[in-house]
Amino acid sequence: MSGDNKFLGLFYLSPFIIGLLVFTALPFLASLYLSFTNYNLMNEPVFTGLQNYIRLFTNDRTFRKSLWVTLVYVFTTVPLKLVFALFMAVILNYKLKFINVFRTAYYVPSILGGSIAIAVLWRYIFADVGLVNMGLQLIGFEPVNWFGDPTNALFTITLLRLWQFGSAMVIFLAALQSIDKTLYEAASIDGAGKWTSFVYITLPLITPVIFFNLIMQMVQAFQEFNGPYIITQGGPLKSTYLLPIYIYDEAFKRFDMGYASAIAWVLFLIIMALTLIAFWSSRHWVYYAGDKRS
Amino acid sequence: MTDHILSQNSAAARDVDVVRSRETRRHRFNAVLRYALLTVVGLLMLYPLIWLIGASFKTNSEIFSNPGFWPEHPTLDGYIRGWKTSTPYSFGTFFINTLWIVIPKVIGTAISCTAVAYGFARFDFPFKKVLFSALIATLLLPNVVTRIPQYLIFRDLGWLDSYLPLWVPSALAGDAFFVFMLVQFLRAIPRDMEEAARVDGANTIQTLVFIVVPLLMPALISVCLFQFMWTMNDFLGPLIYISSVEKYPISLALKLSIDTTEAFEWNRVLAMSVLSLAPALAVFFLAQKYFIDGISSGGIKG
Numbered sequence: 001m002s003g004d005n006k007f008l009g010l011f012y013l014s015p016f017i018i019g020l021l022v023f024t025a026l027p028f029l030a031s032l033y034l035s036f037t038n039y040n041l042m043n044e045p046v047f048t049g050l051q052n053y054i055r056l057f058t059n060d061r062t063f064r065k066s067l068w069v070t071l072v073y074v075f076t077t078v079p080l081k082l083v084f085a086l087f088m089a090v091i092l093n094y095k096l097k098f099i100n101v102f103r104t105a106y107y108v109p110s111i112l113g114g115s116i117a118i119a120v121l122w123r124y125i126f127a128d129v130g131l132v133n134m135g136l137q138l139i140g141f142e143p144v145n146w147f148g149d150p151t152n153a154l155f156t157i158t159l160l161r162l163w164q165f166g167s168a169m170v171i172f173l174a175a176l177q178s179i180d181k182t183l184y185e186a187a188s189i190d191g192a193g194k195w196t197s198f199v200y201i202t203l204p205l206i207t208p209v210i211f212f213n214l215i216m217q218m219v220q221a222f223q224e225f226n227g228p229y230i231i232t233q234g235g236p237l238k239s240t241y242l243l244p245i246y247i248y249d250e251a252f253k254r255f256d257m258g259y260a261s262a263i264a265w266v267l268f269l270i271i272m273a274l275t276l277i278a279f280w281s282s283r284h285w286v287y288y289a290g291d292k293r294s
Numbered sequence: 295m296t297d298h299i300l301s302q303n304s305a306a307a308r309d310v311d312v313v314r315s316r317e318t319r320r321h322r323f324n325a326v327l328r329y330a331l332l333t334v335v336g337l338l339m340l341y342p343l344i345w346l347i348g349a350s351f352k353t354n355s356e357i358f359s360n361p362g363f364w365p366e367h368p369t370l371d372g373y374i375r376g377w378k379t380s381t382p383y384s385f386g387t388f389f390i391n392t393l394w395i396v397i398p399k400v401i402g403t404a405i406s407c408t409a410v411a412y413g414f415a416r417f418d419f420p421f422k423k424v425l426f427s428a429l430i431a432t433l434l435l436p437n438v439v440t441r442i443p444q445y446l447i448f449r450d451l452g453w454l455d456s457y458l459p460l461w462v463p464s465a466l467a468g469d470a471f472f473v474f475m476l477v478q479f480l481r482a483i484p485r486d487m488e489e490a491a492r493v494d495g496a497n498t499i500q501t502l503v504f505i506v507v508p509l510l511m512p513a514l515i516s517v518c519l520f521q522f523m524w525t526m527n528d529f530l531g532p533l534i535y536i537s538s539v540e541k542y543p544i545s546l547a548l549k550l551s552i553d554t555t556e557a558f559e560w561n562r563v564l565a566m567s568v569l570s571l572a573p574a575l576a577v578f579f580l581a582q583k584y585f586i587d588g589i590s591s592g593g594i595k596g
Binding site: 006007008009010011012013015016018019020022023024026027030031088092096102103104105106107108109111112114115116117118121124125127129130131134135138163170215219222223225226229230247248251252260261264265267268271275 | 328329331332335336339340345349357359361409410413414416417419421422428434436439440443444446447462463465466467468473498523526530544549552560563564570574575578582
């Protein structure tokens, strides 16, 4: 209030300010510095300039493989998840009885999916003689070699995260339910079909949440660790060796903190570049109600 | 004449009826299709969990031969032997360890995030804009880039192999997402009551505790529930910081059990997986309203 000391707000912010400085800002800068050093925890960090980065891009086949696998993973998982979540939200956005039951059922995997128990479950159901192959055989298909084949192995992790489409779906559903119904009535009087209404009314109006889900899911997918670490241990043939696992191994198994920091910074810069591209492009495709631009 | 009109009318009415019944039929068909699709997808989604529960009561040989839910020869073997674990500690120890990580972390999160959100939403102070931008930046900052130096800081503080690295950042409002969510919520609450309390002589701390916190309760419960779930599920944090088995939470204990027993005793691992999911499932079903409201309003990753 007006008579208050103008530093009173800072008093309430003090935990955040300390945390920001000590556990975010300082580590952020320190990791940039470490990425230019050779540091194995035993000796002091030795400044080596760009050497780590040069090694990464010219002399490290594991890094190239890992980077490629990460990009494949992110660019398959995120679009599939968003499309599926939106599709299910559209189906649910209807005057249905039991809508809450369905919404809850779909949301349960999102709550549990990050846990180790579910990753363990995934190992069992995608095993050679696991539930999925038993099911495939029941309906007359050949069993699939999920973990032995490099292409399939990465896909089991994509499937795990697709299974968790619930939280993205709930966000889509809330956006769909807030659309003014009279818009659809007006469109149908003008002779627009359902698909036309969806493309020209629904999609533009929910672009803000599409954008939000896109950013959140992408940042998360780039940092995927539990799934591949437990389910496939990065294999076979490093086909699920995502960058966060490579960073973990370099830092906490080989204790090569400098090199691990360099990989972390490359990953960070990729995430940031894609986030900036998304923000920059959003002005062309994201529609904000009451905004003159669109 | 009247007959003519009547017959015309009834013909028109019949047409309307035909169109209407066609429409209701189409509606009904549509609804059936939707229900069918929703049910099939729902069953596919939930079946792995249902199977998991059934399989935890199966014998080891049945797990990889019976795709059904019902065990042919139900046994508690997996639970009994799984609970003992292959370590000197029982699974109960790992449960208590998990709670010992989760509960202080949730309390620290609730207190610090409320104070910080109150500061942002209700006060003007120097550098407010800069600090709020910093909050948004932390929200988008991938943890992967700060993890290694954080480890080094905790090592220098002598906190390795303790729960402090898991507690302290959260107690300093480290989960920017929750702060952001509470700020959004607070901005939508009118200030009348707080101003009245101030006029009556309450200081800002009293106002926060007695006026703001009760109003903030729904959002605060969402924050606590999400922090509870995420901490229960957290694996990488304990993996990096906790090295002695006696301090392991269930996530690490499960990983240990697949490393040591998986080759032959599958039902042990599955039974402990069921137990480790149970608290999260129970909390979710008791409080699902807060989860759904939380993500619908704030938008939470998951």
